[in-house]
Amino acid sequence: MRTHPLGDAALLAELGTRLDTALNTRTIALAAALKKRRDVRQAIAGYASVTVHFDPDQTTYDALTAAIKRLASKRPPMAEPGRLHRIPVVYDGPDMEAVAATLGLSPAKIAEIHARPIYRVFLVGFVPGWAYLGPLPDELELPRRHMPRTKVPAGSVAIAGRQSGIYPLATPGGWHLIGRTSVKLFLPDLDPPCLFRAGDRVKFFAAPA
Amino acid sequence: MDRFALRAANLLVGNEEGAAALECTVSGPQLVALHSCLVAISGSDFDPRINGEAAPTWTGIFLSAGDELTFAGRRSGARAYIAVGGGVAGDRWLGSVSTYMLAERGGMHGRLLAGGDVVSVAGEPSAPAVSGRRLGENLRPDYADHKLRAIAGPHIRRLDAAGRKTLFGSVFKVSRDADRMGYRLEGQGLDASGDELLSFGLVPGAIQVPRSGQPILLMADHQTAGGYPVVATVTSASMPVAAQLLPGNEVSFAEVSIEAALRMRAAQRAALDSLKS
Numbered sequence: 001m002r003t004h005p006l007g008d009a010a011l012l013a014e015l016g017t018r019l020d021t022a023l024n025t026r027t028i029a030l031a032a033a034l035k036k037r038r039d040v041r042q043a044i045a046g047y048a049s050v051t052v053h054f055d056p057d058q059t060t061y062d063a064l065t066a067a068i069k070r071l072a073s074k075r076p077p078m079a080e081p082g083r084l085h086r087i088p089v090v091y092d093g094p095d096m097e098a099v100a101a102t103l104g105l106s107p108a109k110i111a112e113i114h115a116r117p118i119y120r121v122f123l124v125g126f127v128p129g130w131a132y133l134g135p136l137p138d139e140l141e142l143p144r145r146h147m148p149r150t151k152v153p154a155g156s157v158a159i160a161g162r163q164s165g166i167y168p169l170a171t172p173g174g175w176h177l178i179g180r181t182s183v184k185l186f187l188p189d190l191d192p193p194c195l196f197r198a199g200d201r202v203k204f205f206a207a208p209a
Numbered sequence: 210m211d212r213f214a215l216r217a218a219n220l221l222v223g224n225e226e227g228a229a230a231l232e233c234t235v236s237g238p239q240l241v242a243l244h245s246c247l248v249a250i251s252g253s254d255f256d257p258r259i260n261g262e263a264a265p266t267w268t269g270i271f272l273s274a275g276d277e278l279t280f281a282g283r284r285s286g287a288r289a290y291i292a293v294g295g296g297v298a299g300d301r302w303l304g305s306v307s308t309y310m311l312a313e314r315g316g317m318h319g320r321l322l323a324g325g326d327v328v329s330v331a332g333e334p335s336a337p338a339v340s341g342r343r344l345g346e347n348l349r350p351d352y353a354d355h356k357l358r359a360i361a362g363p364h365i366r367r368l369d370a371a372g373r374k375t376l377f378g379s380v381f382k383v384s385r386d387a388d389r390m391g392y393r394l395e396g397q398g399l400d401a402s403g404d405e406l407l408s409f410g411l412v413p414g415a416i417q418v419p420r421s422g423q424p425i426l427l428m429a430d431h432q433t434a435g436g437y438p439v440v441a442t443v444t445s446a447s448m449p450v451a452a453q454l455l456p457g458n459e460v461s462f463a464e465v466s467i468e469a470a471l472r473m474r475a476a477q478r479a480a481l482d483s484l485k486s
Contacts, residue, residue, distance in 0.1 A: 132408050
């Protein structure tokens with residue numbers, strides 16, 4: 001476990017650097033434990049790290065690092081399997097042709113590979129309703145776009161690295177857009193306002209245009 | 210965006226620091242007081258006028274019913290704040306009255322204010338309303354100093370010595386892609402390439418370096434998670450200055466220690482606390 005400063009009132013606690021379900025379960029448990037502390041304002045679970053916003057009037061970077069190391073060494077509670085969501089996708093995204101060319105696969109094959117696994121919701125964040133899903137089959141692994149788009153349409157289904165996701169709102173974004181879905185992920189009048197929760201499972205299936 | 214200006218304006222009218230207020234970007238509104246009220250204008254100078262006469266900024270001002278508060282034009286900076294004694298009433302969403310336009314929630318039904326809107330007062334001020342209270346110029350952020358203090362971030366080691374010198378030495382320009390989410394900066398490119406990162410939680414002030422090498426400074430409405438390397442984070446005391454930048458402005462970053470950043474934070478805290486007595 002390593003920590004790094006994120007300015008003077010936050011830090012990043014890295015439990016690992018691998019995309020791994022067990023690591024993610026420990027991460028979610030650590031974030032939940034940190035949220036209960038008085039000196040912590042917010043703890044955001046990533047894939048394998050927790051971003052901790054703290055009150056510098058109540059603690060210091062070093063003291064909180066020591067406390068996080070103690071918490072991270074504890075055995076996390078058993079995680080229950082999350083809810084399963086089935087999401088229809090029209091695989092006609094604006095980056096489909098470019099992704100197909102880069103990977104040397106046909107668009108139909110990319111759709112088939114993308115819809116094959118049951119993904120885990122590793123984290124919810126970025127913008128309201130966004131969920132990071134993984135692991136993406138390694139046949140589809142690509143780095144993020146060189147230059148992020150300033151606006152991605154809501155409902156876009158995207159891939160980057162070993163991850164997949166759906167843009168819930170029209171936002172900037174640097175992932176490759178391979179399809180779109182009509183399912184609403186951002187539900188502003190519910191609390192939490194998101195369809196997906198960390199630990200949920202997602203299955204995509206190809207839908208006609 | 211400029212939390213210092215928001216807090217100061219609220220304290221000047223006797224509110225809690227985090228009460229809802231109006232944020233004016235680049236130009237100010239034309240307001241008519243329907244009832245008498247105490248207001249304070251902070252942040253950048255948009256040349257505020259009351260019934261046409263120059264009005265003081267960073268000062269509690271009493272308005273009588275019928276008084277007009279207008280702004281003659283921007284003289285510096287990007288954002289001015291108007292606080293009203295009792296706070297501005299608005300929709301509360303996820304525990305905040307802030308407007309989040311992307312989701313169309315909070316504030317005035319999640320949208321910009323428009324001509325004809327009636328802005329109501331939420332309640333009673335928490336402290337007795339006294340006009341004439343003022344925050345001295347020496348206690349305000351130095352908005353003209355565009356050298357933002359920053360603390361080395363989790364992925365600083367991805368920059369080589371020359372890259373680190375570029376980050377903490379060269380001048381960047383705020384591009385046209387600049388909003389409440391963040392500012393894309395233009396300047397000498399930075400190479401922070403390496404293995405793809407797993408997405409992690411972000412904070413305001415984080416300086417991300419995408420593969421293009423042109424950094425992005427995250428602001429108030431930033432995404433909560435992302436996977437680009439974060440090479441540094443602007444200190445909380447410098448974020449009010451960052452909030453006042455506009456496209457075309459030049460900006461640079463000076464590396465400071467956490468201890469130095471906390472001293473500057475404490476000085477700002479003391480300036481705000483001086484308004485609480």
